[in-house]
Amino acid sequence: MSARSSTPAIAALRQQIAAMEGDGGRSRGALPFGLPDLDRRLPGGGLALGCLHEVAGGGNGAVDGAAAACFAAGIAARLPGQVLWCVTQADLFAPGLEQAGLGPDRVIYVEAGDDVSVLACMEEGLRHGGLGAVVADVARLSMTASRRLHLAAKGSGTTGIALRRWRRQQDASDFGQPTAAMTRWRVSVLPSAALPVPGVGRPRWLIELIRARAGESFDLELEACDGTGHLGLPAAVADRSVAAAGGRHGAFA
Amino acid sequence: MRRQADDTAPSRDAPLILAGRVGSRRVVTAADRIAQQQGLHTGMPVSKAQALVPGLQVLPASPDDDAASLERLALWVLQRFSPIVAVDPPDGIVIDSTGADHLHGGEAAMLEALIGRLMMSGLTARAAIAETWGAAHALARHGPEPLHVAEVGTAETLLARLPLEALRLPLATLASLRTLGFACIADLLHQPRAPLTRRFGPDLCRRLDQALGYVAEPIEPLRPTELVEVRRSFAEPIAAAETIARYIGKLVVQLCAALEERGLGARRLDLLCWRVDAHVQTVRVGLAKPQRDPQRLTRLLCEKIETIAPGFGIEVLSLTAVMVESLEARQVASSLLETTAPDLSGLVDVLANRVGARGVYRMAPVASDVPERSVTRVAPLSDPVGVGWPDHWPRPARLLPWPEPIETVALLPDHPPVWVTWRGIRRKVARADGPERVFGEWWKRDAELIAVRDYFCIEDEAGERYWVFRAGDGENAGTGSHHWFLHGVFG
Numbered sequence: 191m192s193a194r195s196s197t198p199a200i201a202a203l204r205q206q207i208a209a210m211e212g213d214g215g216r217s218r219g220a221l222p223f224g225l226p227d228l229d230r231r232l233p234g235g236g237l238a239l240g241c242l243h244e245v246a247g248g249g250n251g252a253v254d255g256a257a258a259a260c261f262a263a264g265i266a267a268r269l270p271g272q273v274l275w276c277v278t279q280a281d282l283f284a285p286g287l288e289q290a291g292l293g294p295d296r297v298i299y300v301e302a303g304d305d306v307s308v309l310a311c312m313e314e315g316l317r318h319g320g321l322g323a324v325v326a327d328v329a330r331l332s333m334t335a336s337r338r339l340h341l342a343a344k345g346s347g348t349t350g351i352a353l354r355r356w357r358r359q360q361d362a363s364d365f366g367q368p369t370a371a372m373t374r375w376r377v378s379v380l381p382s383a384a385l386p387v388p389g390v391g392r393p394r395w396l397i398e399l400i401r402a403r404a405g406e407s408f409d410l411e412l413e414a415c416d417g418t419g420h421l422g423l424p425a426a427v428a429d430r431s432v433a434a435a436g437g438r439h440g441a442f443a
Numbered sequence: 444m445r446r447q448a449d450d451t452a453p454s455r456d457a458p459l460i461l462a463g464r465v466g467s468r469r470v471v472t473a474a475d476r477i478a479q480q481q482g483l484h485t486g487m488p489v490s491k492a493q494a495l496v497p498g499l500q501v502l503p504a505s506p507d508d509d510a511a512s513l514e515r516l517a518l519w520v521l522q523r524f525s526p527i528v529a530v531d532p533p534d535g536i537v538i539d540s541t542g543a544d545h546l547h548g549g550e551a552a553m554l555e556a557l558i559g560r561l562m563m564s565g566l567t568a569r570a571a572i573a574e575t576w577g578a579a580h581a582l583a584r585h586g587p588e589p590l591h592v593a594e595v596g597t598a599e600t601l602l603a604r605l606p607l608e609a610l611r612l613p614l615a616t617l618a619s620l621r622t623l624g625f626a627c628i629a630d631l632l633h634q635p636r637a638p639l640t641r642r643f644g645p646d647l648c649r650r651l652d653q654a655l656g657y658v659a660e661p662i663e664p665l666r667p668t669e670l671v672e673v674r675r676s677f678a679e680p681i682a683a684a685e686t687i688a689r690y691i692g693k694l695v696v697q698l699c700a701a702l703e704e705r706g707l708g709a710r711r712l713d714l715l716c717w718r719v720d721a722h723v724q725t726v727r728v729g730l731a732k733p734q735r736d737p738q739r740l741t742r743l744l745c746e747k748i749e750t751i752a753p754g755f756g757i758e759v760l761s762l763t764a765v766m767v768e769s770l771e772a773r774q775v776a777s778s779l780l781e782t783t784a785p786d787l788s789g790l791v792d793v794l795a796n797r798v799g800a801r802g803v804y805r806m807a808p809v810a811s812d813v814p815e816r817s818v819t820r821v822a823p824l825s826d827p828v829g830v831g832w833p834d835h836w837p838r839p840a841r842l843l844p845w846p847e848p849i850e851t852v853a854l855l856p857d858h859p860p861v862w863v864t865w866r867g868i869r870r871k872v873a874r875a876d877g878p879e880r881v882f883g884e885w886w887k888r889d890a891e892l893i894a895v896r897d898y899f900c901i902e903d904e905a906g907e908r909y910w911v912f913r914a915g916d917g918e919n920a921g922t923g924s925h926h927w928f929l930h931g932v933f934g
Contacts, residue, residue, distance in 0.1 A: 250907055256840040260934030263840075272787060283842035283931060284806035284818050285832040290840070290934070294806045294818075295827035298787070300794050301802040311794055320785025379934075381873065381906040390837075390876045390902050393933065414934065417834070 204404070218347050221268060224420050225412070228397075232373075233405040237265060240347040241372035242340040244331070246354035248378030248396070252362035255327065255355035257377045257395055260290040260415055262325050262351045267291030267419030269349060271322025274315040276300045276308045278327060291419030296322075309335050312350065319346035329356045329364070336369035365400075374401040380411060383424065394424060458496055462489045463504035472504040476567075509533065516566075517665050522766045524557055526713040526725040527664045535583070537576055539662050543727060548801065551592050558590060574598050576662065577654030581609030581628075602654055603629035610650045616643050661721055671707070672763040673697040680719050680756020687716075687757070688745045692737075694762040695744065699735045708733025708770030714744055716751055717759040724751045728796050731824050732788045733768040739789055743796055791823050808832050812881045813896075814842060814930065836879050837900060839910045839931030846928035849911060853927070856917025859899040863911060865929050870903035880916070895922040900933065908933035 220236035222229045229235050237243065243265075247258040259282060266273045273296050275282065280301050284294050300315075302308045308326050315324040316339060324343075331352055343350040352371065356362050365376075376398040383391035393414035399407050413422030458478035460471045469489040478499070483492050493499050510532060517536045521528040524547070527539035540550060547553035550572050561568045571582035571591040578598040582591050585605045593601055602609070605628050607617055620643075625631055628651075631639070636648050652658040666672060673694050681687060691714065702709060710733055716724040728743045744762075751757075795803045804820040807828045811817045817832060832838070851860035859875030877899030883891030895916040902908045910931035915923025 249905070254841055254932040256932040256934040258934070259840045271785065274790075279844075281841045281844060283814070283839055285808075285814075285838040286840040286842070286931070286934070288831045289834065289838055293831055294808060295829065297805060298791070298823045299804055299806070300798060301804075302798045307798060311797065314793055314797075315790060318787070318790040320787055320790070379906040379908065381904070382902055382908070388874070390874045390900050390908065393908060394906070 207404075221265065221349075225423055227423065228410060228412070228421070231399075231406065231408050233402065237349075238372050239269075239349050240343055242336060242343050242350040242352060242370065244336075244352045244354055244369060244371040244374040246362070246365050246374075246376050248376045248398070250359075251378060252354075252356055252365075253359055255353060257379050257393075257414070258353050258355070259287070259327075261375070261377045261395070261397070262353050263287045263290040263292040264415030264419035264421065265349075265351065266323040266325060267293075267296075267415075269322040271296075271320070273297050274300060274312075274321050274324045276302055276311045276315070276324070276326040278302060278304065278308055289417060290415040291417055305329055309339070312352075313339055313342050316342035316348050316350050317346055319348060321348050323349045323351060325351045325353055327353045327355045329354070329361065331364075331369055333367075333369055336371055340370040340372070371401075372403050373399060373405075376400055383413065392422070395421075397421075457498055457500050458483070459500045459502065460489070460492055461504040462501050463506070506533070514665070514667075518667060520557070521665055522711060523560075524553065526715060526727050526763075526765070527662055527723060529662045529665050531580065535580065537580070537662055539664075539723075539725075540572060541725070543725070548799075554590055554592060573601075575654055575656045576660050577611065577650065578602060578656070580611060581605050581654060585609040599632070599655060603627065603632060607631070610647075610654060612647060612650060616647060619643070620647075659721065661723075664715070664723075666763070670763055670765060671698060671701050671705070671709075671767065672761060673701065674759060674761035676759045677757070680758045682753035682756045684748050687748055687751065687753070687760075690760055691744050691748075691762070692741050694760060695737045695741045698762050698764060699737045699740065702735040702764060702767065702770075705767075706769055706771055707764070707767040708735045709740065709764040709766070710768055711764070711766035712740065712744065713763045713765050714747075715759075715761045715763070716753070716757045717761070718754045719756050719758050720754055722754065724753070724757075726750060729792070729800055730788070731791045731795065731822070733770040734788075734792075735770060739792070743792060746793070746796065788824060795823075811884065813884060814838075814881075816884075836898075837876075837933065839908075840934035842931045843929065846912070846930045849927050849929045851911075851927040853913070855925075857897070859901055860911065860927065863901065863903075863909070863927070863929070865909070870905075870907070872901045873904045874902045876900040878913075881912075893919075893922050898930070 218240035220234035220238050222236035245258045245262050246252060247255050251257050267290065273292065275297050277299060288294060300311045302311050305328055308328055312324050312326040315321055331354065339350055354365060356364065378396045380394040380396050382393050385391045395412055395414055396409060397412050398409040401407060411424055413424055415421060458481055459475045460478050460483060461473040462469050463472035471483060471485050471487050471489060471492050473485060474483045478496065481496050483496060489501060513530055517528050517530045520536055520538060525538045525540055525543035529537050531537045540553060544550045544553045547556055554570050554572060558568055558570055569583050569589045571579045571586055571593065573579040573582055573593040574595060575598065578593065581602055582593060585608065607620055607625060607628060609628065631651060640648055649658060653660045675690060675694060710730050712728050714726040718724065726744060726747045728747065734740060791803055803823050805823050806818045807821045808831060809817055809819045850864040852862045853860035857878050859877055860872055863870055863872060878897035881896045881898060883894030885892045896912045896914055897916065898910060898912045900908060901911055909929055910933065911927055911929050913925060913927050915925040
């Protein structure tokens, strides 16, 4: 992929497409995850800033949204500035978010009554421009709403994360509907890293990039955010040779 | 408010009365709780009271001071609770809670907050919410409970049981009604009106109708002269949202000019819309920091236009800064290198006025081992706390509002569960960490003296991680019920 982006013809085409999309070719840059395996596969070498991104949990995570919240907190923690977190039910546990890197002084919570006002508050936060990131727990996200949010994020350069979380497991099929978000992630929990003694090791996630504009989707097993919001590469994968690791994702290696 | 608290000379332990003059007699005008327990009551001669109770403290009553402090209290209520507040002499305050109760989480919560704040400052108060001024007045003074929220449509049944004094009638009328054998309001309700009016004048039936809501009784809101207020009357009543927005814009510019003259910034703004049918519609917006930027204030007010019901039209708009703080111009950082933190107060104001001031907050740590008590909400723009929580143990990303009971199979006293069943799904525990013992906070409640919770982090075979605890230490039944609960979900 790195070879592809260096071709001048492709770069020129990309600029043309960006001009057609209306962002004037102006890019806000990207936030690298600090993992070459992950960053290499993302357009721009990281999570595009000043855009809307979607994150959902897999399995039971679609309802409790715990792993997705940690993933979003890890991203927000590595962006400078205050973070606005819009929720409908106030069940986020601040000490847990702090362990994902997002300290209590950096998060302003907004508890709105319903999904519509959550989206309105999120848009308000994205338009303001003084925030580092805006995260919102939303269930339904229509194309129109996501387009509004995406444009608001583009206008001010604030990164928005729509944390998709549903009341019931059945409603999670909504995640297949198209939205204007730049990327769409699904974070599912995996059994934690094995320890030589009884106990629970560092949590592991299966991180799936389901959709990315100007990029290809992939999935990757990673270790959960540490105290600074950085994801980790599992030891077993880190020690393997490139050829062995590429068995599953050979097309991208 | 039965009495004004005198926090200066008199001691709290000795009985205290206030003495006033009626004609040439000195009578008791107010007695505190201790004095009332010893048989003193208002209206009794002071000399008799002094003879009955040795060591009685007597202070001269000063109705003017009482009225002044009642007005101060009403102003305080105006600034904090509701845009329409008036003094109801000699001992009451009347509040129109319409349009203000949602900011405090409902009528009952608002009443509790109000009474709680008054009690903390040493005042004994009784309060009631009802459909009419008259009914609320009666219930607050003569109702069975000190706090009462009357359901809609129950005014008549509630009032029927109350004595005649509840009707705000002159003493002479009360005395002659009692002579005629009337004891409570129920006796009056179904009497023919004509003879009553001929005997007592129109006042009796008017008060009765006001209490029952058949006759309107507008509240003239308290507006002290020092408040910054601008108003505009219209020759033709206005109703369209755009027109209201335009005039709000004009009023805000005037208000900001008035505030700038005095070097003030608004913390709370009230927009009162007087309709042609004598109803008042109110809009209240709060600000996190003092402001006098017309654009920002106009935006906050215009967002609330949809809550105004113009009815047949609005003839007067008045805009008041009920709470102001000094706001001086200050220089912003001029250095090229220095970057100032972005100003979030505008955003916080917009959000707080949309979802209510309670809905916008930050979390701050509290020194407590009990998880649900270890976080507290602070104002969104308060100073950074700087410290977080202890990092010894992993903490879940989502904490359930209440621990949910689960079924488990576990070895006592200190093994983690082998199976758990939560919300009807049975999971086999593959790995677990714990126990982390949390002791009850004995200094808070007696019940927590020996209470214990043992927290475990468990992981099922699919990798789902949960935070569960057992109430009790597994050995001593006094430390808890030994039931298991699920308290959080790890990410």
